[in-house]
Amino acid sequence: MGICLTAFPQKNELFQKHNPALNLYLSPFFNRSINPDSNSSINPATNWNINPRQTMECNPSKNEKINPLMNLVYNPQQNEVLNPLYIKTLWPDDVSWDGQYIFGEHNELQGYVSRASQEVILCFNSQMEWDGYFVKASEKVFNHFSITGLWTGQFLCTDNSGGYNLFNKDCKWTHQYIK
């Protein structure tokens, strides 16, 4: 059963609850209220309160508290409780895993995210390889860091409906989202 779930994650019960193909309202390409191109309040280009480039408190280059290289509590490489190599349940193929999914603009599955703590979200690619993490910058913003703790410039903004949209360093929506 465990092998079946890990081999076909898209088929397990958890995934069904998050699958925009089954619930169109989970997709920003169907549901305008969670689409940043249609709702200015969730778009950092038009709402600077959620824009790390415009709001210094959300910028890890300006605010040490949210920079995992300066604040090691938020660094999975320094804090084992955040590290999926030590905490196996953070890994998407673990039978006990509970997390969210990364989707692309065609609503295709592109990766996974695990909530390591209130402030740290781990991200895994479609091959379930750990390839980075997000650190909370504010109630609505999480900045993306590489495994080595370097800020990539990308960041998540909440969609106000339990999910997130991913933006690049130019604050443009990448069309990737998390549900």
Add this chain to the structure above:
Amino acid sequence: MIKILSIKILIALFFPVICFSQTIPQKHNPKVDPNLSPANNKSINPEKNAAINPKVNWNINPEHNQVINPDTNASINPIIVNDLNPNKNRMLNPMYHNELHPQNPNWEGLYVFDKDDELIGYISSASQNVTLYFDTSYKWLGYFVKSGKGTYNFYNINDQWTGQFGCYDGITGFNFFEKDGEWKGVHVK
């Protein structure tokens, strides 16, 4: 379950985005209420009503009335008075107060029309003295500052007075004039 899924798939194929286009409320739409259109209602048309035409009523023309000209009256100049400047006063800035942005789900404001009553922009009231102007792509283009006598001077995003201004039409909204006082049919309802 399969039937519901099929219906959802059909909707997804034919309506990729369930979006509700920015519909103009009837009380703001000159195409619904002809009384809102200067083309139909002479009393709000500056070409028919001299009282609201700055070319012939210099009291409402900044070029001729120093009181409403920001170059001669500092109290209405946002370069000098920070409270009138969205770039200096975040309370007026739609980038920090998103409810002022026309794409915000809770937005309420006014609508800008051309001479054919086609929608060309949106107006948000940031304060009693400052209104913000957006185009139909929701791009913030500038702001108006109340100058008195029912007039509003228009500034671009860089705080430069363009010389353009709005004048209250006496009844329902205002008309937008070029620097030389010429009206090209642009009106706000």
